[in-house]
Amino acid sequence: MTAALRLVDLTxxxxxxxxxxxxxxxxxxxxxxxxxxPNGAGKSTLLKAxxxxxxxxxxxxxxxxxxxxxxxxxxxxxxxxxxxVLDTVLLGRWSRFGGFGAxxxxxxxxxxxxxEAVGLAGFERRPxxxxxxxxxxxxxFARLLLQDADLVLLDEPFAAIDSKTVADLMAxxxxxxxxKRTVVAVLHDFDQVRRDFPHALLLARELVDVxxxxxxxxSENLLRARAMAEAWDEHAGACEVxxxxxx
Amino acid sequence: xxxxxxxxxxADFGFMRRALVASLALSVGGSAIGVFLILxxxxxxxxxxAHSLLPGAAMGFLIGGLSLPAMSLGGFVAxxxxxxxxxxxxxxxxxxEDASFAAAYLTAMALGVLIISLRGSAxxxxxxxxxxxxxVDDGALILVVSTATLTLVGLAAIYRPLVVExxxxxxxxxxxxxxxxxxxxFLSLAVLNMVAGxxxxxxLMALGLILLPxxxxxxxxxxxxxxxxxxxxxxxxxxxVGLLVSFHGGLPSGPVxxxxxxxxxxxxxxxxxxxxxxxxxxxxxHLRG
Numbered sequence: 395m396t397a398a399l400r401l402v403d404l405t406x407x408x409x410x411x412x413x414x415x416x417x418x419x420x421x422x423x424x425x426x427x428x429x430x431x432p433n434g435a436g437k438s439t440l441l442k443a444x445x446x447x448x449x450x451x452x453x454x455x456x457x458x459x460x461x462x463x464x465x466x467x468x469x470x471x472x473x474x475x476x477x478x479v480l481d482t483v484l485l486g487r488w489s490r491f492g493g494f495g496a497x498x499x500x501x502x503x504x505x506x507x508x509x510e511a512v513g514l515a516g517f518e519r520r521p522x523x524x525x526x527x528x529x530x531x532x533x534x535f536a537r538l539l540l541q542d543a544d545l546v547l548l549d550e551p552f553a554a555i556d557s558k559t560v561a562d563l564m565a566x567x568x569x570x571x572x573x574k575r576t577v578v579a580v581l582h583d584f585d586q587v588r589r590d591f592p593h594a595l596l597l598a599r600e601l602v603d604v605x606x607x608x609x610x611x612x613s614e615n616l617l618r619a620r621a622m623a624e625a626w627d628e629h630a631g632a633c634e635v636x637x638x639x640x641x
Numbered sequence: 642x643x644x645x646x647x648x649x650x651x652a653d654f655g656f657m658r659r660a661l662v663a664s665l666a667l668s669v670g671g672s673a674i675g676v677f678l679i680l681x682x683x684x685x686x687x688x689x690x691a692h693s694l695l696p697g698a699a700m701g702f703l704i705g706g707l708s709l710p711a712m713s714l715g716g717f718v719a720x721x722x723x724x725x726x727x728x729x730x731x732x733x734x735x736x737x738e739d740a741s742f743a744a745a746y747l748t749a750m751a752l753g754v755l756i757i758s759l760r761g762s763a764x765x766x767x768x769x770x771x772x773x774x775x776x777v778d779d780g781a782l783i784l785v786v787s788t789a790t791l792t793l794v795g796l797a798a799i800y801r802p803l804v805v806e807x808x809x810x811x812x813x814x815x816x817x818x819x820x821x822x823x824x825x826x827f828l829s830l831a832v833l834n835m836v837a838g839x840x841x842x843x844x845l846m847a848l849g850l851i852l853l854p855x856x857x858x859x860x861x862x863x864x865x866x867x868x869x870x871x872x873x874x875x876x877x878x879x880x881x882v883g884l885l886v887s888f889h890g891g892l893p894s895g896p897v898x899x900x901x902x903x904x905x906x907x908x909x910x911x912x913x914x915x916x917x918x919x920x921x922x923x924x925x926x927h928l929r930g
Contacts, residue, residue: 445815464815475680475808476863485805488816493802521863 397458398442398545398576399424404453405633406436406443406554412599413439416453419435419595419604423458424574426567428607430586431597432620437580438467440597441547444578459545459576461478461489463538467549468530473522479533480518483509486540501540513562535563546570549580552586564590584611598622650888656755657888660774663785664880665896667850670789672872675855676865677827681807684852686739687690688829689746691835691848693723695753698844700771703760708766709780711837716757716844717766720832723749723823735814739851755843772843774884774894783819799823804865814927842895857906860913875905 406414410416414436431436441636442448442457445464463486467478484497491497497505509518522530532549538546547589548567552560567590570577581587587594587607594610596602596618603610651657658678674697678687698712707710723745730745731738768776792898796803805813806820811819831851838847858872883898890897911918 447811448818462815463813466809466811470809472808472812475804476865476868477808478864479805485809485812488812493818494798523863566654 396423397421397426397456397628399459399578401455402441402454402456402574404440404451404455406439406448406452407450408439409631414597415600415633417597417601418640419601421576421595422579423576424571424595425513425569425593426577426579426591427593427595428591429552429578429595429597430582430584430587430611431602434599435505435597435619436598436599438549440581441549441578443614444547459543460546461541461543463541463543465534465538465546465548465551467553468527468534473525474522476523479509479516479520479525480505482522482533483536483540488535491543495581504540505536506537509602511539512536524543528555531555531559531563535566544573545576546578547575550582552581552583560586583608584616589610646889647885647913650885656775657779657884659777659779660841660884660894661881663777663782664745664772664850664884665791665877666786667809667834667838667841668854668880669873670792671838671851672854672858672876673832673869674792674827674831675851675853676868676872677796677803677807678831679853679855679859680865684856686742687831687835687852689742690720690832691839691844692846693749693789694720694744694832694835694839695769695855696756697722697753698839699753699756700767702769703756705914706779707765709778709784709840712769713784713840716836716839717832719749720835721765721829724832725830725836728825732818742834751772758854769839769922770845771893772841772846772895774841774898775887777841785837785841788833792830794836795826799826800865828834842898844900846895849895849902850880853899853902854879857902857913860917862917863915875909876902879905 397420401417401419403488404414404417405412415563429440431437435466439448441464443451444457445462450614462621484501486508501522508513514529514532514533514536517525517529517533522533525533535551551563555563566581575631579591581591588611591607593605594607595604596610596615596619600622602619602622603615643709650833651661652790663843678684697715697717699715700719701713701715701802703712704715705904719765723742727738727741727745730736754766757769802813802818804824810820833845834851835844838850842850843846854872855868857875858868862868862871878900880898882895883901887894887897897930909917914920
């Protein structure tokens with residue numbers, strides 16, 4: 395098993411409070427891994443750090459991926475902005491045409507194809523503010539499809555999404571796995587993780603466990619994770635990192 | 642009759658013709674800036690920015706008297722400095738950017754009025770605060786038209802990154818693009834338009850012709866480019882009608898023009914095709930499926 399991602403003693407902090415604390419783990423390549431843990435456990439922060447968007451990172455992230463695609467939480471997007479479904483999906487080709495190049499015929503063709511693949515054929519000209527939460531999530535998945543990434547990071551892809559949409563989008567994710575892409579998803583539904591994700595990483599600011607889902611999601615681990623997340627010491631002294639590795 | 646009231650003022654008087662051309666240029670460039678300002682939820686911050694031109698213009702006034710280049714340059718420098726400073730304050734403290742803008746522009750206004758009072762008269766102060774579109778000379782005209790050209794070319798160039806920075810900044814960051822660069826490029830263009838507008842409309846009103854048509858257009862169109870296309874003619878119409886009314890009525894031009902822009906805003910609010918009062922009150926009609 396080769397690793398797509400290797401975290402070495404990773405600490406990410408906001409205003410000196412560590413959101414992710416001394417985490418070392420490996421994420422297998424070409425596999426589906428779920429990141430689980432209570433609210434405030436540092437799951438989204440971990441994804442941000444993988445993208446290089448976290449403010450203060452200590453430790454090291456080794457990533458073999460050539461191209462990374464990222465699905466943000468919907469709250470990070472202004473859904474009232476006047477832009478069409480097609481334009482939103484086409485942004486997935488940013489790495490090819492950037493901020494100034496023109497979209498080619500092939501890009502348009504692929505965009506229509508991706509929109510069809512997520513079940514939104516005919517929605518191309520619709521402004522995104524007329525879509526439901528589920529439909530908008532399908533749009534974002536179409537954009538991910540266009541990004542053609544070998545590492546796909548999903549932050550709570552199924553929050554507030556109905557079961558039909560979850561099933562359709564899970565089919566998209568499984569296809570990524572068949573295409574040997576690495577998928578890392580932050581999820582809250584343990585049943586779904588047990589059913590669909592062979593690997594899991596349980597986080598409660600510190601690493602609780604990482605490995606096969608059946609072992610990681612044991613009731614003992616989950617209890618430990620909850621206890622760890624609730625501990626919050628305002629007066630904790632500075633944590634002396636034994637060796638300071640540059641990120 | 643129509644000729645006498647509508648055409649003759651422009652045919653007979655050079656200052657009216659220059660004012661008309663200046664307002665056309667302001668309308669075309671400014672309304673596109675206005676659309677982005679409201680989409681970035683920065684309408685009030687834009688207002689603060691416009692006020693912050695005052696101390697710079699006042700410094701220019703102190704050094705060069707009522708000279709357009711000196712006051713424009715001073716205004717531009719002060720506006721960009723305010724934008725950068727509030728951005729820096731917001732980034733390095735937990736203060737929100739709107740709060741730091743408010744702090745910056747209150748300081749700037751007080752400073753500006755004080756500087757003008759050091760040397761100028763009340764008339765000078767009125768001119769700077771409320772503008773004198775009928776005093777637009779060739780130099781001012783060239784400034785306004787160059788600004789409009791630069792604005793349209795600049796916005797076209799940074800259009801895509803700017804749009805993405807507005808609605809999904811995280812995506813831009815994940816693509817390795819520095820969104821703040823486009824944010825500040827846009828703010829510089831906005832300041833440039835306010836500088837161009839303040840000769841005509843004054844620092845207090847400069848934003849009227851930029852923002853009001855843009856807000857009005859949001860009741861008619863729902864894409865960035867179509868909003869700009871709706872906003873520009875509305876801006877120009879308010880400027881043209883405002884000029885005529887102020888000419889015949891002997892009224893100050895800036896406030897009249899801005900009031901006509903408000904009139905378009907009210908019309909759009911009442912009768913626009915989307916999210917307007919009419920759309921709200923009309924008998925609900927729904928489609929079959």
